[in-house]
Amino acid sequence: MALASSLLILLMLVPSCSRQTETREKPPTTEAAMQEEFKGAYQQEAPPSTGVREFEITAKPSVVSLFEGRDMEVWAFNGTVPGPTLRVKLGETIRLQFKNELPQPTTIHFHGVRVPNAMDGVPGVTQPPIQPGDEFTYEFTPKDAGTFWFHPHVRGSEQVERGLFGTLVVEDVPSLGYSQDVVWVLDDWRLTPDGSKIDPRFNTGGDLMHDGRWGSTVTVNGRLNHELLVKPGERIRLRLVNTSNARAYAPNFDGLDAKVIAVDGMYTERPLDPAGFVLAPGNRLDLDVRVTKEQQGELFAVVDQFSSRRTYQLASIRVDGVPVVTPGFKSPAQAKIPDWKDALSTPVHTDFMLNARRGGKFGIEWLINNRPYSDYKPTSLAAGKWHRLRFTNSSGRLHPMHIHGQFFKVLTRNGKPADEPYFRDTVLLRPRDVVDLGIVPLDVGEWMMHCHILEHAEAGMMTVLSVQSADLASETPPAPKP
Ligand code: C2O
Ligand code: CU
Numbered sequence: 001m002a003l004a005s006s007l008l009i010l011l012m013l014v015p016s017c018s019r020q021t022e023t024r025e026k027p028p029t030t031e032a033a034m035q036e037e038f039k040g041a042y043q044q045e046a047p048p049s050t051g052v053r054e055f056e057i058t059a060k061p062s063v064v065s066l067f068e069g070r071d072m073e074v075w076a077f078n079g080t081v082p083g084p085t086l087r088v089k090l091g092e093t094i095r096l097q098f099k100n101e102l103p104q105p106t107t108i109h110f111h112g113v114r115v116p117n118a119m120d121g122v123p124g125v126t127q128p129p130i131q132p133g134d135e136f137t138y139e140f141t142p143k144d145a146g147t148f149w150f151h152p153h154v155r156g157s158e159q160v161e162r163g164l165f166g167t168l169v170v171e172d173v174p175s176l177g178y179s180q181d182v183v184w185v186l187d188d189w190r191l192t193p194d195g196s197k198i199d200p201r202f203n204t205g206g207d208l209m210h211d212g213r214w215g216s217t218v219t220v221n222g223r224l225n226h227e228l229l230v231k232p233g234e235r236i237r238l239r240l241v242n243t244s245n246a247r248a249y250a251p252n253f254d255g256l257d258a259k260v261i262a263v264d265g266m267y268t269e270r271p272l273d274p275a276g277f278v279l280a281p282g283n284r285l286d287l288d289v290r291v292t293k294e295q296q297g298e299l300f301a302v303v304d305q306f307s308s309r310r311t312y313q314l315a316s317i318r319v320d321g322v323p324v325v326t327p328g329f330k331s332p333a334q335a336k337i338p339d340w341k342d343a344l345s346t347p348v349h350t351d352f353m354l355n356a357r358r359g360g361k362f363g364i365e366w367l368i369n370n371r372p373y374s375d376y377k378p379t380s381l382a383a384g385k386w387h388r389l390r391f392t393n394s395s396g397r398l399h400p401m402h403i404h405g406q407f408f409k410v411l412t413r414n415g416k417p418a419d420e421p422y423f424r425d426t427v428l429l430r431p432r433d434v435v436d437l438g439i440v441p442l443d444v445g446e447w448m449m450h451c452h453i454l455e456h457a458e459a460g461m462m463t464v465l466s467v468q469s470a471d472l473a474s475e476t477p478p479a480p481k482p
């Protein structure tokens with residue numbers, strides 16, 4: 001902090017010395033100015049705890065009714081797929097007693113939640129894997145109200161595909177007044193040819209060489225053709241979560257008054273048109289949907305248009321029943337998002353090159369800066385400081401890159417300024433894309449950064465960002481790997 005403020009003082013002095021020789025148009029562009037702009041964007045700490053909410057979750061092989069009512073063998077949290085939606089109010093502490101009754105070790109990672117590092121659920125980095133028959137208690141107080149999800153971080157490409165995922169909704173305090181608050185979990189399934197089982201061939205060569213495991217059975221909340229019933233006049237909060245191993249979605253809300261209010265759990269600067277938004281694996285999108293009286297009797301199909309080869313009907317919204325008065329509160333999409341307009345004059349701290357090579361246990365390894373995860377070298381970042389990071393996709397495949405424990409803002413795509421007035425925790429890179437992002441990591445610890453195509457992650461596309469307290473980071477080399 002002392003360093004930051006002395007830098008600031010220095011910055012304030014520089015222009016006044018050079019006033020005679022130059023006319024000053026813009027404030028000085030520096031990392032310190034970027035940090036200054038970040039202030040107030042989101043809080044460093046969770047609000048003081050208002051109480052503890054206890055949850056119990058068991059992961060075990062189960063039989064659940066999926067699709068149109070077919071009994072399927074899955075692995076499930078508490079016997080349901082999707083797993084439970086944990087709902088808490090901002091300020092409440094979550095204490096989750098987890099029991100592993102799977103035939104494999106596992107962990108739970110809370111995707112997008114700014115947890116203390118020890119609660120991040122990453123085997124070998126933040127905790128030992130939880131062995132079959134063992135228990136572990138996760139405890140943390142969420143810092144942000146929004147839509148999050150949780151899933152294992154051990155053999156994710158198999159465990160998530162078998163059905164292990166759930167959502168975490170952190171509600172605003174006071175609550176906002178939507179007439180319905182709805183979670184839609186988007187997922188796809190690859191089944192055996194007769195449709196009776198989840199295809200047990202995980203991490204196939206084809207999946208690894210291409211964009212991971214895409215299934216052709218696409219569900220919302222485990223159902224085919226899920227239907228949401230709404231009354232004329234309702235105002236609904238629709239929380240979309242993509243839990244697929246690899247599939248991305250571009251849902252179409254044509255005909256509806258729907259506005260994006262949050263991306264990856266965090267409120268946007270203003271309500272945004274949903275057209276063009278893509279949910280890559282891991283992404284969330286929250287919508288504010290106003291149903292008018294005139295829409296009485298109508299049926300809206302929500303269709304995924306990500307792939308040019310085939311569209312999928314995800315769900316539909318049926319308007320029916322006795323009209324209600326529309327709740328009239330202001331949109332919650334009013335976050336303070338830094339512009340970081342001058343960010344491009346700061347140097348790139350690290351360029352993460354994404355590509356693949358032959359080798360490893362699957363015959364192909366996905367790499368970050370030419371290293372698979374088995375040989376990762378952590379990248380040090382200084383807590384509270386501005387960093388400009390770059391992803392360079394040197395491959396012809398998709399890579400939704402995800403950072404644990406922090407949010408970032410996309411600055412440019414392929415050299416062009418990105419118009420993203422919001423933070424993210426996962427950004428999709430298309431073939432050969434170069435994406436620059438701005439990040440001010442707040443929480444010290446070892447945080448994973450990986451591709452959220454789980455087959456790519458499994459085949460090596462993971463690394464660690466080591467966030468160190470600012471004074472340490474400037475003096476010490478990266479922590480040795482465990
Ligand atoms: Cu959903 Cu390591 O992430
Ligand atoms: Cu990838």
